[in-house]
Structures are given as structure tokens and as C-alpha cells.
Amino acid sequence: MATQDSVAEGREAPRVPLLYDPKLRSIAYQVIVFVGLFAFVYWIVGNTVANLQRANIASGFGFLQSRAGFDIGQSMIEYTSDSTYGRALLVGLLNTLLVAVLGIATATVIGFIVGVGRLSKNWLINRICLVYVEVFRNIPPLLVIFFWYFGVLSVLPGPRDSIELPFNTYLNGRGFYFPKFLWGEGSGLIVIAFLLALVFAFFVRRWAYKRQEATGQQFPVFLTSLGLIVGLPLLAFVLTGMPLEFSYPELSTFNLRGGMQVKPEFLSLYLALSFYTAAFIAEIVRAGVLGVSHGQTEASFALGLRPRQALRLVIVPQALRIIIPPLTSQYLNLTKNSSLAIAIGYPDLVATGGTALNQTGQAIEIVAIWLVVYLGLSLMTSAFMNWFNARMALVER
Amino acid sequence: MKKLITALLGSAVAIAAAPASAATLDDVKSKGYVQCGVSTGLAGFSAPDDSGDWTGLDVDYCRAVAAAIFDDPDAVRFTALTAKERFTALQSGEVDILSRNTTWTISRDTALGLNFAGVTYYDGQGFMINAKKLQGINSALQLSGAAVCVQSGTTTELNLADYFKANNMEYNPVVFEKLEEVNAAYDSGRCDVYTTDQSGLYAIRLTLANPDDHVVLPEIISKEPLGPVVRHGDDQWFDIAKWVYFAMLNAEEYGITQDNLDEMLKSDNPNISRMLGTEEGSKLAADLGLEEDWVVRIIRHVGNYGEIFERNVGAESPLKINRGINALWTKGGIQYGPPIR
Ligand SMILES: N[C@@H](CCC(=O)N[C@@H](CS)C(=O)NCC(=O)O)C(=O)O
Numbered sequence: 001m002a003t004q005d006s007v008a009e010g011r012e013a014p015r016v017p018l019l020y021d022p023k024l025r026s027i028a029y030q031v032i033v034f035v036g037l038f039a040f041v042y043w044i045v046g047n048t049v050a051n052l053q054r055a056n057i058a059s060g061f062g063f064l065q066s067r068a069g070f071d072i073g074q075s076m077i078e079y080t081s082d083s084t085y086g087r088a089l090l091v092g093l094l095n096t097l098l099v100a101v102l103g104i105a106t107a108t109v110i111g112f113i114v115g116v117g118r119l120s121k122n123w124l125i126n127r128i129c130l131v132y133v134e135v136f137r138n139i140p141p142l143l144v145i146f147f148w149y150f151g152v153l154s155v156l157p158g159p160r161d162s163i164e165l166p167f168n169t170y171l172n173g174r175g176f177y178f179p180k181f182l183w184g185e186g187s188g189l190i191v192i193a194f195l196l197a198l199v200f201a202f203f204v205r206r207w208a209y210k211r212q213e214a215t216g217q218q219f220p221v222f223l224t225s226l227g228l229i230v231g232l233p234l235l236a237f238v239l240t241g242m243p244l245e246f247s248y249p250e251l252s253t254f255n256l257r258g259g260m261q262v263k264p265e266f267l268s269l270y271l272a273l274s275f276y277t278a279a280f281i282a283e284i285v286r287a288g289v290l291g292v293s294h295g296q297t298e299a300s301f302a303l304g305l306r307p308r309q310a311l312r313l314v315i316v317p318q319a320l321r322i323i324i325p326p327l328t329s330q331y332l333n334l335t336k337n338s339s340l341a342i343a344i345g346y347p348d349l350v351a352t353g354g355t356a357l358n359q360t361g362q363a364i365e366i367v368a369i370w371l372v373v374y375l376g377l378s379l380m381t382s383a384f385m386n387w388f389n390a391r392m393a394l395v396e397r
Numbered sequence: 398m399k400k401l402i403t404a405l406l407g408s409a410v411a412i413a414a415a416p417a418s419a420a421t422l423d424d425v426k427s428k429g430y431v432q433c434g435v436s437t438g439l440a441g442f443s444a445p446d447d448s449g450d451w452t453g454l455d456v457d458y459c460r461a462v463a464a465a466i467f468d469d470p471d472a473v474r475f476t477a478l479t480a481k482e483r484f485t486a487l488q489s490g491e492v493d494i495l496s497r498n499t500t501w502t503i504s505r506d507t508a509l510g511l512n513f514a515g516v517t518y519y520d521g522q523g524f525m526i527n528a529k530k531l532q533g534i535n536s537a538l539q540l541s542g543a544a545v546c547v548q549s550g551t552t553t554e555l556n557l558a559d560y561f562k563a564n565n566m567e568y569n570p571v572v573f574e575k576l577e578e579v580n581a582a583y584d585s586g587r588c589d590v591y592t593t594d595q596s597g598l599y600a601i602r603l604t605l606a607n608p609d610d611h612v613v614l615p616e617i618i619s620k621e622p623l624g625p626v627v628r629h630g631d632d633q634w635f636d637i638a639k640w641v642y643f644a645m646l647n648a649e650e651y652g653i654t655q656d657n658l659d660e661m662l663k664s665d666n667p668n669i670s671r672m673l674g675t676e677e678g679s680k681l682a683a684d685l686g687l688e689e690d691w692v693v694r695i696i697r698h699v700g701n702y703g704e705i706f707e708r709n710v711g712a713e714s715p716l717k718i719n720r721g722i723n724a725l726w727t728k729g730g731i732q733y734g735p736p737i738r
Contacts (some may be wrong), residue, residue, distance in 0.1 A: 054630045057488060057510040069555045081532070081558035105629070115584045154585040173586050174544060254531075254543040254589045255569065265571075345573040345582070351549070354574070358481045358550035361488065361509035 048364065063360045064089070072347045074263055078355050085356045092352030093373060099348065100377070106274035107334060108327075111281025118286050129282065134247055136279035141337050144276045148268035149344045156291040159255050168248050168259075176262045179250040184243030193236035194229070201225035265346040269338065277334045281327065288323035289315065320392045326384035332378050339374075349373060421493055421627070421634035422466070422686050430472045433459035437477040437576055440600040441710040441718075442498050442518075451475045454709040455496040458517055458625055459701040462494065462641050465691040468697040481550030481574055484509050487628055492576050494638060495626040498594060500552045510629040514638035518710075519623050519731060521617035522556050523595035525602060529610040531589060537616040541566035546588035548572070553593050555594045556619040580604060591619035594621045599716050633686050640685060644692045646734030647672055650725055655700045658693065672737045681737065692737075700711035702732065 018024060052059050062084035071081050075091045076098065117129035136144065154173055157163065162172040169178040201224070208219035237244075249259030292315050300310035341348040350370065357366040425431050435443035435455055443453040460470035472495050476492050487495045488510060498520075499505075501513040524545075534540070537560075547554050549572045561568045571588045573579045583591045584605050591598065595617060602608045627638050648654075651669050653661045662673055670676045674689035682689045699705060706723065710716045724730025 052510075057629075058508040069558060070549075071558045071568075073570045073572060081562060122671075150581070150585075154582070154587060158586045211658060252542055253534075254538075257542065260480075342574055343578070345549075345571060345578065347572065351574070352570075354481050355554070355572075359504070360553075361484055363488075363504075364483055365633050 006356065025322045028079040053362075057361055059362065059364065061365055063356075063362055064366070066360075069359070072352060073345070074266060074347055085360065088352045088356060089259070089349065089369065092349035095266075095346065095352075096335075096338055096341075096348040096350075097377075099266065099273065099338050099341070099346070102275065103273040103334050103338065104331050106270070107277035107281055109135035110274060110278035112285050114278060114282035115285025116289070119273055119289060120214055133274060133279045133282050136276050138285070139276075141272065141276045142343060143338050145268055145272040145340055145344060149264065159251065162251075162256065168246070170256060172256070173264065174255060174261070175258050175264050175267065177256050177322055178262075179246040179248050180258070180260045182245040182247055184245060186243045189240050190233045190236045193232040197228040197232040200228050200232075204228070255256055259373065263346075265341075265344050268344060269341050269346045271335055273334050276337070277330050280330050280333075284323055284326045285319075288319035291322045293316045317392065321389070324385060324389045324392060328382055328389075331381050331385065335377055335381065336374065408608060412475060416469065421631045422637065422723070424494055427682060429467070430474050430491045431459060431463045431466065432476060432491070432601065433462075433473050434476050434478045434483055434486050434495040434497055436480055436497045439498065439576065440603055441714055441716045443475070443496070443595065444680075452709065454518060454705055455498060455625075457699050457705040457709060458642065459494065461645060461695045461705075462637065464694045464698040465637070465641050465644075465687055468688075468690075468694045468698075469687045479550070479575055480548050483550075483674070484511065487511065487626060490628075493627075493634070498597065498623045499626055500594075500621045502552060503626055505626075511626050512629060512635045514625045514627060514635065515642045516622040516732075517642060518596065518622075520594040520596050520621040520623050522553055522592060522619040522621055523598050523617055524614045525591045525598045525611050526614065527586075527610050528612040529607075530586075535614065536617065537614050538564060538566075540568065540590055542568070543590050544569040544571055544588040545590045545592055546571050546573070546583045547592055548576060548579050549574050551593070552621065557592055560618045576601075594623070596710065596716075599718060603715055636685060637687065640737075641691075641695060642702075643734040644672065644695055644737065645699075645702040645705070646725070646732055647698050647737055648692065649703040650727060650734060653696055654666055654704060655696060658696050662693065670736075 018360055057300060065084050067081075068083055068085045068088040069081050072079055072088065072091050076094045077087075077091060079087060079091050114129045117125050118133065120126050120129070139147075153175075156171060156173045159174055160173050162170040162177070164170055167179070169176065171177075204219075204224055205221050208221045212218055247258045249256040249261075251257075296314055296318065297310055300314040301307075305313065338348060339350040342351045342354070345351070353366045353370055357363055360366075380393070433456075435451060435453075438444040439453070441453055443451060443455040444454050454474070459473050459475070460660070464470045466472070478486050478492075478495075478497060483495055483497055483499065484505070486492050495511075496517075498518070499513075500520075501516065505511050506513055506619075511663040524540065526534055526540075528534075541561075545557060545568050547557055547570060554570075554572065557568070568590075569588075571582060573582060579591070580601060582588060591601065593601070595613065598613050602611050602613070605611060607697075625638055625642065627635050651661075651666070651672070653669065653673070661669055662675060664670060667676070671679060671681065672692050674682055674691065674693060679689070682691050683690070685715065700708070703725075704721075706720065707713045710718045711720065720728070720730060722730050723732055726733040
């Protein structure tokens with residue numbers, strides 16, 4: 001910069017000794033840091049290889065193709081003890097994703113309800129929401145998981161004295177059981193009807209929007225879409241002769257058999273993560289809504305919007321801009337906290353990976369897989385939320 | 398668990414950065430104690446007693462190693478390890494020796510870079526059920542459809558899968574990392590069956606709410622030779638680990654006990670005097686890297702194999718396990734110490 005100034009003044013650049021040349025210095029620093037980093041990595045890698053060889057520990061990712069030999073309690077894909085370690089890790093990954101995705105959805109819903117509840121003028125609702133937030137925000141997530149697992153689910157009765165709930169569902173210490181749907185012939189038509197309904201709904205929305213732009217007339221888009229999406233598949237269901245059967249849970253020697261089972265390990269992790277994260281989301285939502293200045297509400301009323309319209313069209317879009325960035329970190333936290341699964345035996349990626357690590361001894365490879373997967377999940381979540389945030393951002397005209 | 402990840406990451410880094418030193422004995426001598434990996438608490442094998450001191454068969458083995466090196470059975474520090482953590486802890490140098498009901502298998506001996514020093518307890522895997530709740534079940538072959546509690550990172554988990562598969566039975570694995578968690582889950586009825594090494598079942602039964610309600614089924618579905626383990630790459634340390642144990646077996650065979658040790662020191666039976674280091678000019682101890690009286694130290698402070706067996710898991714203990722195949726070869730068992738000569 002000094003050079004630029006002097007050039008501008010039309011004088012010859014003053015000679016700076018090489019040692020004090022800022023450009024040269026900055027390059028030198030970067031070279032030193034780079035060489036140092038390179039030497040460090042080189043040393044670590046060299047030492048690791050030497051130590052692994054000295055201890056005769058196997059290395060490489062070949063083990064992913066060997067037979068795992070252990071069973072996994074809950075799996076979304078076909079898995080037996082004859083499957084490979086690679087598949088065992090995949091089962092773990094899917095279990096992590098399952099609990100993370102469901103947890104995020106539930107936490108968001110609870111969080112929004114509680115967050116709005118904290119702003120309610122109704123004293124009781126307001127206080128209940130406050131207590132909820134303070135309780136869950138101040139307990140470590142592991143304790144919340146233990147609370148659900150040991151405090152709630154493990155004190156339920158055994159399979160022989162299951163609690164009977166409506167619609168042939170049962171609750172006991174082994175989980176929640178409900179009838180399994182067995183779809184018969186022609187049920188494909190129902191799916192097609194559902195997809196058709198979605199397409200229709202989309203076009204109805206477009207048409208209604210255009211009409212409103214042109215004439216100012218409004219159309220009940222939401223109700224129409226709902227009617228389409230529920231009605232069309234229902235119609236198909238009736239027309240195809242109700243191709244649905246149930247397999248009901250029934251008591252056998254040890255457990256309830258038949259039907260579907262949601263295991264207590266999953267249930268407690270899912271509930272704990274949802275309730276815990278929801279407390280933080282509630283605060284974020286509250287902050288977001290409060291962050292939209294009151295003048296905005298008044299202005300929209302002045303424009304003749306009704307309160308609900310003002311909320312939907314003016315307040316929420318602006319609040320979302322405040323809410324989304326911190327919401328992203330909560331989603332990341334929830335995903336990472338799902339690795340607490342191991343404490344209650346839910347077979348997530350860390351649990352199945354740990355077992356593979358123990359059996360094969362390939363610590364470095366497994367730890368690398370963990371790092372890459374969790375990093376990948378986090379980056380993907382962030383990328384999605386950034387995209388969403390950009391969409392929600394104020395469009396300047 | 399995040400803690401676990403950090404621990405494992407730590408171990409991975411430790412493997413990466415540990416300096417390439419091989420002489421464990423020198424390290425141990427300069428530290429002044431042996432770092433010994435044990436279980437987190439399995440009565441009879443390794444568990445802290447009321448005053449917080451570690452006791453058990455696996456613990457006494459480590460005390461014997463410490464006695465042989467330092468003439469002090471307390472020159473040992475214990476690290477409690479779960480089944481899943483134990484090998485990483487040994488590989489990374491966190492412990493010098495692992496004495497934690499660990500089954501000798503070929504993959505552990507080879508791919509995991511470990512060496513087994515012997516079999517301090519011949520065991521086999523069994524099943525335990527609550528007989529009060531599950532009346533009429535008296536064989537493991539009736540267990541199809543059951544929920545089975547098991548600890549992860551064990552051979553138990555693998556044998557279980559094999560056994561149910563081989564017998565065309567289904568089961569529902571309920572897998573935990575920590576022993577207390579498995580115990581709590583079984584006790585609360587989360588699973589119908591508890592499976593692990595049979596000795597472990599007896600030990601765990603004592604800790605349940607109503608021990609008498611539970612029975613161990615007769616089937617033994619696997620071989621579980623349990624013994625101490627060291628890392629690959631240090632033959633001297635491996636030798637010490639082996640011969641401390643063989644010395645305890647030989648001492649029992651020749652009738653050397655804590656009580657009669659002083660008389661035995663005067664014995665002129667060459668086998669005994671060679672073992673106890675009273676033979677003139679013997680180089681045996683020096684070649685092992687220990688002092689001449691290393692066996693005397695072991696017996697004085699800890700006892701022979703029979704003594705530690707009875708004290709920890711046998712007649713003098715709450716477990717009351719019979720010697721069975723763990724009797725000496727001279728008494729109908731398969732415990733057999735190679736000759737000290
Ligand atoms: N012998 C088997 C199983 C050893 C094992 O870990 N057993 C369990 C159940 S008896 C145990 O000792 N747990 C104690 C702990 O985790 O601290 C193996 O080496 O894999």
C-alpha cells in the first residue's frame with residue numbers, strides 16, 4: 001500500500017530492506033507454516049505406519065468386505081450375521097439418519113409450538129412453556145435419554161401384561177407394538193392416486209395465485225389440496241376393493257409377535273433428542289418472532305391484512321430469516337447428540353462401528369469413517385439450510 | 398457416546414504418536430508399577446472390594462507380575478476397561494498388560510496384534526433366565542424368539558449369533574456397551590435371557606435383585622479360554638507374562654503354598670530349588686529379566702494357582718465354582734505348566 005501511495009504522489013518508491021518487506025514477510029510466514037504442517041503430517045503418518053507394523057496390527061479398508069458375525073437389533077435393510085462389516089456400518093448409518101431426521105422433524109414442531117406458547121398472553125400456557133424450556137435446556141441430553149429409557153420405558157410391564165391401547169396397539173417394556181399393514185393386489189393404484197393428487201394440488205395452487213394476481217379474488221387452496229390428497233387415494237382404495245390386511249401383534253412364549261414393534265431404545269433416544277432440542281428451538285423461535293419490529297404488525301394491519309394473514313405473510317417470513325441460521329446449529333447438534341445412543345444400546349453408527357473396531361482392531365480406519373460420515377452429514381445439513389435461508393432471505397427490489 | 402469417541406480418537410492418535418519403544422519391562426521398572434487393564438467389575442475376576450481395593454483372579458495375576466518384578470504386589474495400578482475398549486487400550490500402550498477375562502481367539506492373536514500369555518481360566522458361554530417368569534424352559538434350544546441381553550465387543554456376541562443360526566432359531570439381540578447396563582436391562586425384564594461366559598453368569602447372578610429366581614441353563618455353546626494379553630513386539634515382556642502364570646501352576650503342582658514356602662526354600666528336590674531360585678549358579682531368572690527369587694516373591698505375596706482360584710472364585714468365595722477342567726493335569730483337569738528348567 002505504501003508503494004501505491006508513493007506512486008500516486010509521483011515519487012520513486014522508497015527502498016525497503018528485504019527483511020521488512022511486508023509482502024515477502026507474509027510469503028515467508030506462509031511457507032514456514034506450510035512446511036511445518038507438512039512435516040507434522042509426515043511425521044504422524046510415518047510414525048503411525050511404523051507403530052502399526054511393529055505391533056502387527058492389520059490396516060486398510062479390506063475388512064469392510066469380511067463377514068461381520070454379529071447381529072444388530074434394529075435394521076432398516078436386510079442384515080444378518082452373515083453380512084459384511086460394510087453393511088453393518090451402513091445399518092448403523094441408516095439408524096443414525098432415522099433417529100436424526102425424525103428427531104429434527106419432531107423437535108421443530110414441538111419447538112415452534114412451545115416458542116409461540118412462550119409469547120402467548122395466556123398466563124398458564126406461557127408458564128408451562130417457560131418451565132418446559134428451562135427444565136430441558138438445563139439437563140444434559142444423556143440424562144434426558146436415561147430418563148426416558150430407565151425412568152419411563154423400562155418400568156412398563158412385561159410382554160405378558162402389556163398395556164392394551166385402542167386399535168390393537170400394545171405398550172410394554174419391550175416397546176410399542178401396532179398392527180402391520182399388508183397391502184394386497186391393486187394397492188399400487190392408491191399410490192398413483194396419491195401422486196396424481198399432489199400434481200393436481202400443485203396446479204390448483206398456481207391457478208389460484210394467478211387468478212388472485214389478476215382479479216384479487218381468493219381461493220381456498222389449502223382445503224382443496226387437502227381434499228384432493230386425502231380424497232383421491234381414498235377413492236382408489238374403495239374402488240380397488242380395500243386391498244388391505246393387518247397382521248396383529250400376538251403373545252408368544254417370550255414376546256409379542258407379528259405386527260410392528262418400535263423398540264424402547266429407539267423410542268427413548270428419539271423422544272429425548274426431540275424434547276431436548278425442542279427447548280432450544282423454542283427459544284430461537286421466540287427470539288425470531290420478537291426480533292420482528294412491532295411496526296411491521298401495525299403496518300400490515302394498516303394495509304388491511306387480518307391478524308392471521310399478517311402473521312403468515314409478514315411476521316413469519318421475517319422471523320424465519322432470524323430463526324434459520326441458529327436453527328441449523330440445533331439440527332447439527334441433534335444429529336451429533338444421536339451418538340449418545342450407545343448408552344442405551346441403540347445400534348447407531350458409533351455403536352456398530354465400535355463393535356467392528358473391537359473385532360478387527362482397525363481403529364484408524366473406523367475413526368476415519370466416523371469423522372467423514374459425521375462431517376458429511378453436518379455439511380449436507382448446513383448446505384440445505386443455507387439454501388433454504390437464501391430462499392427465505394429478503395429479496396431486495 | 399461423545400466420551401467414547403474422544404477416548405477412541407485419543408487411542409487412535411496415541412497409536413499414531415506413541416514413540417516406538419519396545420522394552421515394556423524397562424518402562425515398567427522406571428515407572429515403578431505395572432499398569433494392568435481389568436474389567437469394570439466382575440466379582441471373582443476383577444472387582445473393587447468394600448474398601449476400594451481391586452480383588453479377583455485376574456487382579457491377582459497382575460499382582461503376581463508386580464510381585465515378581467518389584468517384590469511388591471501393590472506396585473500395580475488398575476485401569477477398568479469395558480469389553481469394547483480393552484484392545485485399543487492395550488495396543489495404544491495405555492496399559493502394559495490386559496488381564497480381563499479375555500478369550501483367546503486367532504483373530505485377536507493375529508490381526509489385533511496381541512499375544513496371549515496362557516489360559517488362566519477355561520470357560521464356556523452359557524445362558525441364564527429368570528426361572529420364575531419363564532417356567533418350563535430348561536434348555537437353550539427352547540429360546541427361539543427370545544430377547545437376549547449381551548455385551549458388545551465380546552466373543553459372546555458372535556457365539557450367540559452363530560448358535561441361534563446353527564439351530565435355526567430367531568432371537569432379538571439387546572446389546573449394551575457396559576456391564577451395568579446389561580445387568581440393569583436384564584433385571585428390569587428388557588430381555589428374557591442373559592448370555593456370557595458361564596463364570597460371568599454366576600458372578601452376575603449374585604448382583605441381581607433376586608439371585609435365586611435365576612437359573613443357568615445346562616448348555617455350553619462355546620470354548621472361552623480366558624487369559625492375560627500383551628502387545629506384539631516385545632518378546633521379553635511376553636515371556637514374563639507367560640512364566641509368571643506357569644510358575645503359579647508349577648508351584649501348585651509341587652505343593653508350594655504361601656504357608657509352607659519357608660520350608661520349601663530348604664527343600665533339596667531339584668525341581669523345587671530350581672523354581673525357587675536356590676539352585677547354585679542358575680541363570681533362569683536372569684534370562685527372563687527378573688531377580689533370582691521371582692517365584693518366591695509371587696508365592697509369598699499372592700500364592701500358587703490353586704490358592705488364588707479357591708480364594709477368588711472357588712470354595713472360599715461366594716461364587717463357589719468347582720475346579721472342574723481348571724484342575725491341574727495331575728488331578729484330572731487341563732491346567733498344565735510347562736517345566737521351569
Ligand atoms: N470372554 C469374552 C467376554 C468377556 C467379557 O467382556 N465379559 C463380560 C460379561 S461377563 C464382562 O466381563 N464385562 C465386564 C466389564 O465390561 O467390565 C471375550 O473375551 O470377548
